[in-house]
Amino acid sequence: MNMMVPPPSHSSLYYCFQILLALVLFSLQMLTHQLEASSSKVEVLPGFEGPLPFQLETGYVGLGETDDDMQVFYYFIKSENDPKKDPLMLWLTGGPGCSSFSGLVFQIGPVEFEIKEYNGSVPSLVLRPQSWTKLCSIIFVDLPLGTGFSYAKNLTAHRSDWKLVHHTHQFLRKWLIDHPEFLSNEFYFGADSYSGIPVPAIVQEISNGNEEGLQPSINLQGYLLGNPITTRREKNDQIPYAHGMGLISDELYKSLQKNCKEEYIDVDSRNELCLRDLEYFDECLSGINHFYILDSYCESDSPLWRRSLTHELKKSSSSHLTDTVPELSCRIYSSYLGRKWINNERVRKALHIREGTIGKWVRCYKTDFEYEISDSVEFHANLSKKGYRSLIYSGDHDILVPFMSTQAWIRALNYSIVDDWRLWFANGQVGGYTRTYSNRMTFATVKGSGHMAPEYTPEQCFSMFTKWISNLPL
Structure with a gap:
């Protein structure tokens, strides 16, 4: 017996359309969220033997109005001690425009490259005993845009001192929204070299944002800078x-x-x-x-x-x-080993790099950066008035930013000395010399060290950092 199936009514068609539209919108929202802030755990790395004995996460944070307008890549390593209570630090490498991968593998992170002749295979990674992650969780961020694995539609429009300041501040608040378990941790900013120009401005902007009620509130405590360019008159x-x-x-x-x-x-x-x-x-x-x-x-x-x-x-x-x-x-x-390692396809997959976003990875992106901040002394002065702690350290065998230049602008802040010039020690030996001022700023030389001090003298710098981050005198 043939039965006639009545055509769907206008109301049922409209209902189906609404369901379909809702599904499409939901899918788009999920995709947008994934693009704006996506993170992945990394448990093994090519070149490192066995599972990682620390917790590594990589990911992207979107800063633009559209999904792929500005995407900032980061490496996050939880403290190997007590991540629930230990401080949180964001590390910005100098340049301007050098990936914080530099800080991770060459200076203060938990792994470094085994120095042996490259044979075409994936370079080997070994543990760094003096990793600052032993007592602090650290975000290593690829900023300014175009640096490392961060990318944007129009790089030139996003590359200047002040854009770097605003982007880093925006990145941090968005990152903390996605990692609310770290909102109560003490927060510090760490950097070196050229970042001595933008970082004091970034810290000031974070502080101002807190005072204005921006959310989430950041538990800002202070900052540390190594051999920092400050006056551009070094x-x-x-x-x-x-x-x-x-x-x-x-x-x-x-x-x-x-x-x-x-x-x-x-x-x-x-x-x-x-x-x-x-x-x-x-x-x-x-x-x-x-x-x-x-x-x-x-x-x-x-x-x-x-x-x-x-x-x-x-x-x-x-x-x-x-x-x-x-x-x-x-x-x-x-x-050289770092470039060979990070451009390896197996490594990119392990780090969860988005395919098609970055061609050949280079450590430092140097094109079209606009220098807008003439010096950062005024920001140090403002932060001193607000009472934030700071550590300014200088490898004393760096001729690019000599320690005497750093001493001069610190002296110009005109704060009284509360702990005068003296030796500080690392493993029973003289690690350098230090002086502390009434604005809670500590200056320290690192004896026999260079421009990226933790790279040249890891034991001394680890001892220095351990004492300072623990609120102990050097």
Whole structure:
């Protein structure tokens, strides 16, 4: 018997359409959430033997109005001690535009590369005994955009000092929304090198946001900076530093002082005597590693004098990005291994990198960055008034940002000394010298160390950090 099936009514069609639309909208919302903030646990890493003995998470935080407008990549490692109670720190590497992967594997993270000749396989990772994650949870973030695995539709529009400040602040609050279990932890900001310019401004913006009632509230306690560019006038202290370290003669130093009038940055092109002295100065330092004057000189550590400090760091960092194979004895061989490791497809899958977002990974993205903050002293002064703790440390064999330059701007803040110049110790030996001021700022030299101090002297820096983060005197 044939039965006639009545056509669907308008109401039933409308109902089906509504259900279909709701399903589509729900799917889009889920996709948007995944793009805006996605995180994944990483339990094994190619090149590391066995499961990771620490908790690693990688992920993205979206900052733009649309899903793929601005995506910030991060590595997060929980404290190996007590992540529920230990401090939380965000680490920003210098550059500007160098991935915080640098801080993770070359300075303060729980793994480092085993230095052995590259044979085409995945480079080996080993544990770093002096990892700062032994007593602190750390977020290593790839900012500014275009750095590391972070990406954006229009990179040039998002790359400047102030954009970096705003993006980092926005990233942190969004990250904490997705990780509410860390809202009550004490929060510190850590950075080095060029990040001495934007980070005090970032900390001030976080503080202002808290005062304005922005949510979530961040339990901000302070910040630490290593060999930080601060005034952009550090070049003027490099020549007296070189003289004090016995790298130039008394006669050349006196001639430089006389002919250049102690101004070595903005030199009058008609001042032939000063330019002549500076050329001789270049020759004297042509075989010196400027990041760490005690280290071996390698071809990639080319002299970059008589330029702005920013230009020096920019070109010097970029020189480490080429495919030239450095000598195995060169410290930068670890950077070479790092590039080989992180560009490996197995590694990218393990880190949960989104396919098609980044081609060849480079440690430092140097293009089209706009320098807007002339110096960061005013931000230090503002943060001092608010009572935040700070640790400013200087590897005393760094000629790019000499410790005497850092001492000068700290002294200019004009705070009284509460713990005067004295030795501090690491494992029973002198780790350096320190002084603490009434604004809760501690200055410390790291004896025999360079520009990225934890890379050169991990034991000393671990001891220094352990005491400071635990609110103990160095």
